[in-house]
Amino acid sequence: MIAKRLVRSAVVLLGILPAATATGAPLAHREVLPNGIVLLVAERPAVPIVAVRVLSRAGAAFDPADRAGLANLTGALLTRGTAKRTGPELDSAIEFVGGSLEAGASRDSITVSLAVQRKDMALGLDLLGEVVLSPTFPEAEVARKISEIQAAIKRSDEDPNAVAGRVLSRLVFPGHPYGVPVEGTRESVGRLTRDDVVKFQQEVMRPDTTVIAVVGAVTVAEARREIIGRFGAWARPTSPPSSVAQATAPPAPREETVTRELTQATIMFGRQAIRQTDPDYFPLVVASYVLGGGSASRLYSRVREESGLAYAVYSWVQPSRYGSALIVTSQTRTTEAPKVVVMIREELARMAREPVAERELALAKQYLIGSFPLRLDTSGKVSDFLVAIEDLGLGLDYADRYRERIARVTVRDVQRIAAKYFPPVGFSRVVVSETK
Amino acid sequence: MLLIAALLGPTGARAADRVVAATLDNGLRVLLLEDHRSPIVSFQVWYRVGSRNEQRGATGIAHFLEHLMFKGTPTHGPKQFARLVEENGGQDNAFTSQDVTSYFVDIAADKLDLVIELEADRMQNLLLNPKEIGSEREVVIEERRTRTEDDPGGFLGEEVGSIAFKAHPYGYPIIGWMEDIKRITPDEIRAFYKTYYVPNNAIVVAVGAFKASEVLEKIRRRFGRIPRGRIPPPVLAVEPPQNGERRVAVKKQAELPIVYLAWHVPNQRSGDAPALEVLSTILAGGRASRLYRDLVYQRQLALEAGGDYSYFSIDPNLFWFWATPMPGQTAETLEKELLAHMDRLKTEPVTEEELARAKNQIEAAMVFQEDSIHRRASLLARFEVIGGFALKDTFIARIRAVTAADLARVASTWFAQDKKSIGILQPKQ
Numbered sequence: 001m002i003a004k005r006l007v008r009s010a011v012v013l014l015g016i017l018p019a020a021t022a023t024g025a026p027l028a029h030r031e032v033l034p035n036g037i038v039l040l041v042a043e044r045p046a047v048p049i050v051a052v053r054v055l056s057r058a059g060a061a062f063d064p065a066d067r068a069g070l071a072n073l074t075g076a077l078l079t080r081g082t083a084k085r086t087g088p089e090l091d092s093a094i095e096f097v098g099g100s101l102e103a104g105a106s107r108d109s110i111t112v113s114l115a116v117q118r119k120d121m122a123l124g125l126d127l128l129g130e131v132v133l134s135p136t137f138p139e140a141e142v143a144r145k146i147s148e149i150q151a152a153i154k155r156s157d158e159d160p161n162a163v164a165g166r167v168l169s170r171l172v173f174p175g176h177p178y179g180v181p182v183e184g185t186r187e188s189v190g191r192l193t194r195d196d197v198v199k200f201q202q203e204v205m206r207p208d209t210t211v212i213a214v215v216g217a218v219t220v221a222e223a224r225r226e227i228i229g230r231f232g233a234w235a236r237p238t239s240p241p242s243s244v245a246q247a248t249a250p251p252a253p254r255e256e257t258v259t260r261e262l263t264q265a266t267i268m269f270g271r272q273a274i275r276q277t278d279p280d281y282f283p284l285v286v287a288s289y290v291l292g293g294g295s296a297s298r299l300y301s302r303v304r305e306e307s308g309l310a311y312a313v314y315s316w317v318q319p320s321r322y323g324s325a326l327i328v329t330s331q332t333r334t335t336e337a338p339k340v341v342v343m344i345r346e347e348l349a350r351m352a353r354e355p356v357a358e359r360e361l362a363l364a365k366q367y368l369i370g371s372f373p374l375r376l377d378t379s380g381k382v383s384d385f386l387v388a389i390e391d392l393g394l395g396l397d398y399a400d401r402y403r404e405r406i407a408r409v410t411v412r413d414v415q416r417i418a419a420k421y422f423p424p425v426g427f428s429r430v431v432v433s434e435t436k
Numbered sequence: 437m438l439l440i441a442a443l444l445g446p447t448g449a450r451a452a453d454r455v456v457a458a459t460l461d462n463g464l465r466v467l468l469l470e471d472h473r474s475p476i477v478s479f480q481v482w483y484r485v486g487s488r489n490e491q492r493g494a495t496g497i498a499h500f501l502e503h504l505m506f507k508g509t510p511t512h513g514p515k516q517f518a519r520l521v522e523e524n525g526g527q528d529n530a531f532t533s534q535d536v537t538s539y540f541v542d543i544a545a546d547k548l549d550l551v552i553e554l555e556a557d558r559m560q561n562l563l564l565n566p567k568e569i570g571s572e573r574e575v576v577i578e579e580r581r582t583r584t585e586d587d588p589g590g591f592l593g594e595e596v597g598s599i600a601f602k603a604h605p606y607g608y609p610i611i612g613w614m615e616d617i618k619r620i621t622p623d624e625i626r627a628f629y630k631t632y633y634v635p636n637n638a639i640v641v642a643v644g645a646f647k648a649s650e651v652l653e654k655i656r657r658r659f660g661r662i663p664r665g666r667i668p669p670p671v672l673a674v675e676p677p678q679n680g681e682r683r684v685a686v687k688k689q690a691e692l693p694i695v696y697l698a699w700h701v702p703n704q705r706s707g708d709a710p711a712l713e714v715l716s717t718i719l720a721g722g723r724a725s726r727l728y729r730d731l732v733y734q735r736q737l738a739l740e741a742g743g744d745y746s747y748f749s750i751d752p753n754l755f756w757f758w759a760t761p762m763p764g765q766t767a768e769t770l771e772k773e774l775l776a777h778m779d780r781l782k783t784e785p786v787t788e789e790e791l792a793r794a795k796n797q798i799e800a801a802m803v804f805q806e807d808s809i810h811r812r813a814s815l816l817a818r819f820e821v822i823g824g825f826a827l828k829d830t831f832i833a834r835i836r837a838v839t840a841a842d843l844a845r846v847a848s849t850w851f852a853q854d855k856k857s858i859g860i861l862q863p864k865q
Contacts, residue, residue, distance in 0.1 A: 046473050047807045088733070091723040096793045098800020100722075117800055144736060151692070151739045151762050158588060158691045261689040261864070263585045264578065295506070295518030295528075305515065308574025311582055331582055363523040370525015373476045374542050378807045 027376075027396055028213070028386055029220045033228060035236045036208025040386045040396075041223040042215045044379050048118040050216035051379040052125070054132050055387040057209035058200070059108040060182040061244045061322055066191075069184020073145060073192055074200045075105035078112060080141040082130035087141055094127055101127055107182055108321040109391060110205060115380065118217040121226070129230035135201060142194045150186045160266035160331070160432040163258055168270045168327070171254045171428035176247040178323050207234045209241045213386040216379040247272060247323030253428040265337035265433035266329070269344060271426050273326040275319035276394055282405040283413035284317055284326070284421060289364040290356050290414070291315045291347060291422070292328055296363055298347050299328070307343070309336050321392060326421055334434050341431070345424040352422040355415045368406050372399070455816065455825055456648040458656075462664040463636025466655055467816050467825055468648040471809050477644025478810040479551045480540040481559070482817045484639070485632035487610045488534045488671055488750065495605075496612015497620055497628050499532040500576055504625065505539065506530075507568045509561040514568060517554055524550060534606055535750045536821055542810055545645040549654065555640075556658040559633055566622045573617065580611050588690040588861055589758075596696045596859035599682045600754055604675040634665025639820050643813040675700065675752065682857040687864045692739065693767040696859040697774055698754040701850045704747050704822055708849065710834040711842040712755065716745035717794035718786055718843070719757075719777065724793065727759070731773055737765050741774070748818050754857075755850070767860045781847035785840040798835050 028042040060071045079101060080087035094101040099116035101124070112132055116124035156162040166181050173179035183189070212231065214223040249272050274281050292299035292315030303313040313330035328348070332340045376382050389398045456468040486498050508514035521528045526543030541551045584590045594609045601607025611617070640655060678700055702708055719726050720743035723733070727741040741759040759770040805811040819828045 044473070047803070049804055049807055088724070088729065091729075092789075092793070095722045095724045095797060096789070098796040098798075098803075115804065117803055144733075147736065147762070148732075148739065154763060155691045155739060155760065158689065160586065264581045294522050296515065296522050301515065304575055306571065308571035309578070311575050311579035332578060333581065363519060367522040367525055370523075370544060371527055372525070373474050373544065374525075374527055377474050377476060377542075377809060380807070 027382070027399060028215075030390075030396055031224075033207070033232060035232065035234055036206075036210070037231055037234070038211045038390050039224065039227055040211065040213040040390060041218070041220045042213070042382050042386065043219060044216050044382065046217075047379070048217045049379060050114075050116055050118055050121050050124070050214065050218050051383045052114040052128060052215070053211075053213045053383045053387045054112040054128065055109045055211045055391055056111075056205040057108060057241070057321075057391060058110045058204040059106050060180065061107055061177040062200075062204050062242060063177060063180070063184070066188075067196055068180045068188035069149065069182075070192055070196055070200050071105040071110060071204075072183050073142075073149060073189065074197050074205075075103050075110040076145050076149065077137050077141060077197060078103040078110070078131045078135045078201075080145065081136045081138045083134035083136060084130055085127075086138075090127060090131065093123065097123060099124055101131065103131060105182060107178055111387070121218065125226050125230055132205075133231070133234055137194055137197050137201070139194055142197060146189055146192060149183060149189050153183055153186050153189070160260060160262060160264070163260070164266045164268040164329070164430045164432045167256050167258060167430045168268045168428065171256065171430065172250065172270045172272055172325055173247050173323060174250050176323060177244060178247055178320065203237070204242065206237055206241060207231070208236050211387045211390040213383040213390075215383040215386070244322045250428075253426060255429045256431075258430065258432045260432055260434065262432070262434055263334060264331045265334050265340075265431055266331050267337060267341055267344065268430045269328040269348070269424075269427040270325050271421070271428060273317055273319075273324040273421055275321075275324040276392060276398070279405070280417055281317075281319070282402070283409045283417040285368065286361065286364045286406065286409045287351060287356070287414045287418045287422065288315050288317050288326060289368060290360045291351050293364065294367060298350075298360075299330070299344065302347065303330060303332075303340060303343055309333075309340055309343075313340075319392075328427075337431060337433055341429070348422045348424040348427065351418040353419075355411045356418075358411065361409070361411055361414060365406055365409060369403050372403065456652060457825065458652055460635065460656055460660050462660060462662055463634075464655075464659050464662075465639045465820065466652060467639065467641045467820060468646075468651055469643045469812060469816065470646060470648050471643050471812065472645045474809070475545050475645050476542060476809060477545045477548055477642055477646055478540060478542045478813040479548065479555065479644075480538060480641045480813050480817060481555050482639040482641065482821065483537045483632060484535070484637045484821065485537055485668070486533050486535045487608050487612075488605050489632065489668070490605055490608055490612075492608075493616060494620055494624055495608040495616045496576070496610070497616075497625060498537055498632075499611050500573070500617065500620060501625055501629055502530050502532045502537050502539075503572050503576055504564060504569060505558055505562060507565065507572065508563045509557045510563065511557055511561065512554060514563070514565075517558070520550060520554060526551070532610055534610060534753070535748075538814075538817065540810065540813070548642075548646060548651065552654055552658050556662065559635065559638065559659070560662045562629055562633070564622060564626050564629065569622045569625060573620075576611070576617050577614065580614060580617060583611060584609065588688050588694060591688055592686060592694050592696055592859045592861040595684045595686055596698055596857055597754070599684050599859075600678075600698045600700070600857040601675055604673045604751060605671065606675070606751065606753055630665070632668050634668070635659060635662050636664050637668050639817055641813045641817045641820070643809045643816070671751065678855040678857075680854050684857075684859045686859070686861050688861055690861060690863040692760050692763065693863060694859075694861040695759045695761070695767045695770045695774065697757040697771070698857045699851050699855060700752060701745065701755040702752050703749045704827075708842075708846045709747055711838045711846040712745050712850070713747050713798065714791070714794045714835060714838045715781065715843050715846060716743050716755070717797055718790050719743045719781075721794060721797050726777060726790075727757075727774070730777070731759060731770070736762055737773060738762060738770055741770070748822055750822065767862065771858065771860070778847065778851045782844060782851070786843055788840075791838070791840055791843075795835055795838070799832050802832065
């Protein structure tokens with residue numbers, strides 16, 4: 001909470017998945033266990049640590065319509081008690097060895113993350129197995145977590161980015177689960193019960209929609225033995241896994257203003273877009289990077305460097321399993337909000353209207369391709385990447401394909417895609433600001 | 437000529453043993469560590485200047501200058517730095533703290549020459565064009581609005597810091613007071629740059645896939661041309677002992693109150709520092725820590741509660757505690773509860789389990805940092821700033837030596853009732 005550091009520009013690159021290793025060596029060992037779990041193992045022997053991710057396709061998208069926040073509550077409760085240990089006992093056990101064991105939900109999944117030193121791997125995996133397979137959801141823990149989540153939702157109401165993001169999701173994905181906050185609302189969370197949680201965990205978290213990645217100072221043979229020993233007996237239900245419909249485009253973009261007593265206005269534009277399985281995704285990523293991806297982008301140059309209107313201004317593609325969004329955001333002093341809104345609209349329109357310069361295209365492509373190794377430079381990042389590409393069905397060669405696809409993007413591709421996705425009339429807009 | 441301070445063989449188990457360290461003729465300190473796991477490198481330049489070196493009326497100048505370091509030189513004009521780094525697939529950024537200003541580029545190892553050229557160029561030849569300064573001033577003002585004016589936690593932290601220090605510049609906000617950001621002139625910025633951005637006030641650290649002897653030679657060739665500067669003026673201010681509690685109460689649009697407590701404590705030069713580091717972990721390191729388990733978990737008085745100690749601070753700094761009350765709980769209750777935890781530390785020894793857990797957590801955190809070349813480089817630089825990168829290898833031994841009696845002693849010594857500063861933020865209606 002105490003700002004000791006001031007970062008110049010935290011460039012957000014959410015959702016841009018990295019490209020390939022130069023060597024072309026497979027990123028990981030992959031196999032499907034008899035119960036359907038996909039196991040991925042990447043050996044990184046140099047540093048004596050192990051990072052593990054267990055990702056189950058059981059995110060907020062699977063919340064029943066009247067149970068918003070259920071996946072999030074379930075995820076948060078996994079570490080709050082198992083058949084063998086209470087929540088505090090789990091905390092003490094993992095922290096005694098300086099490791100971490102965290103669980104939580106996103107739109108698409110519940111992910112449990114383990115990080116331990118190599119020497120503590122057996123203990124870490126024991127705890128991981130317990131929280132995934134035998135959570136007990138004690139009544140007192142459920143009540144406690146519900147009030148904690150409600151308080152966190154209340155507090156997030158003072159954060160203009162959180163407020164704008166929630167409204168924008170509702171405008172961009174009306175009628176789809178992505179339009180509802182992962183954490184739910186204070187009211188919806190207040191209605192959740194222990195039975196809801198137990199049912200959700202038993203029915204939605206299942207081995208055949210689970211991916212496990214083990215990365216670090218561990219061999220494939222060891223990782224297989226340890227994971228199969230703990231997760232191999234997890235029974236696959238006979239019923240088919242539940243599914244969620246892909247988001248369809250909303251009938252018409254909408255605009256909303258939220259009033260808050262602040263010195264800055266937070267401006268957020270958004271619309272539905274496409275995800276990695278669509279070949280047009282790659283030109284879209286390049287186009288978004290040209291518009292607002294980095295410190296050389298059009299929006300950064302115009303809004304920040306030339307006009308001094310904002311510290312933060314950027315755009316990004318946020319692909320999820322059941323839908324995707326293209327988002328543009330900035331924060332500026334309240335009086336200048338109309339000017340920044342106009343600038344963003346003008347730059348969106350220019351993207352849609354005119355071809356990008358060869359130099360802009362080259363920079364975006366070189367950055368997206370060349371920065372890849374930086375996105376996979378720790379065991380934690382590799383494990384996150386592995387479970388994500390597996391869950392999205394992109395395949396272990398996705399890294400290579402990404403690089404090839406980005407390299408092939410032409411000025412023409414960018415213009416075709418920009419003409420489709422960048423006209424400002426297609427965007428919904430939220431402004432969180434002092435005055436209407 | 438090159439002064440090789442340490443060039444040790446690869447046999448040692450510890451990272452610092454393999455560091456190639458040198459001080460160039462112009463005073464530039466260079467630390468290089470080979471790490472060939474990925475074909476990348478983290479190249480960092482740390483200047484020994486931060487808000488600590490500022491004067492009243494010109495607070496925020498170190499951070500303002502950090503922004504301007506991206507505004508070009510005669511050779512690499514405005515916007516070129518970011519363009520060149522990005523089109524070579526690199527990621528660059530910078531931060532300013534109370535003690536240092538740090539610039540980094542993480543990039544493919546075969547692009548290192550470019551980075552050396554860019555960093556050496558802007559160490560000496562920054563344009564500091566008044567028009568660019570004018571527009572960047574507005575950017576910094578926007579940054580301050582985001583971090584302070586519109587952020588209840590940031591706002592209260594600034595208020596408490598400023599009452600806790602009456603003599604030492606640690607009381608200034610790093611980003612600077614709004615009035616100062618608006619006032620600072622291009623001439624002052626130019627003078628600040630000339631004073632502090634000299635090779636003898638900087639540390640170059642690189643970790644990654646390179647041959648250290650080759651990179652050292654490249655650095656010597658490029659950075660070695662930059663003339664040594666005058667020794668920057670020392671920071672003379674010493675914070676006098678606090679005489680009595682200080683308190684600030686603010687109102688802000690917010691959903692929940694916030695409580696901050698701060699005590700003056702010594703830094704790593706003191707024998708008490710390792711105990712303070714352990715104490716901070718026992719109180720606030722994770723969900724098994726005392727503040728979380730008692731206030732957040734068991735009694736649900738707080739949505740969050742924590743603490744932080746600045747082991748790495750150049751001058752003695754503050755030990756912070758904070759809590760956000762749960763809805764229905766008051767700031768006053770949390771203040772009392774945080775104080776009760778401090779009192780308990782003075783009278784009742786911590787358990788063996790707590791002590792061992794905290795030590796293990798601190799030690800494991802050091803191991804986890806080794807997984808990232810960026811963090812490896814940063815850690816070397818942080819130790820170099822406080823006295824030498826080799827301190828990294830004595831750090832864990834110092835932590836391991838802490839006893840339960842040490843913790844009770846430092847708690848009694850440093851957390852006196854009448855030496856604290858307290859900040860309370862209450863939500864406006």
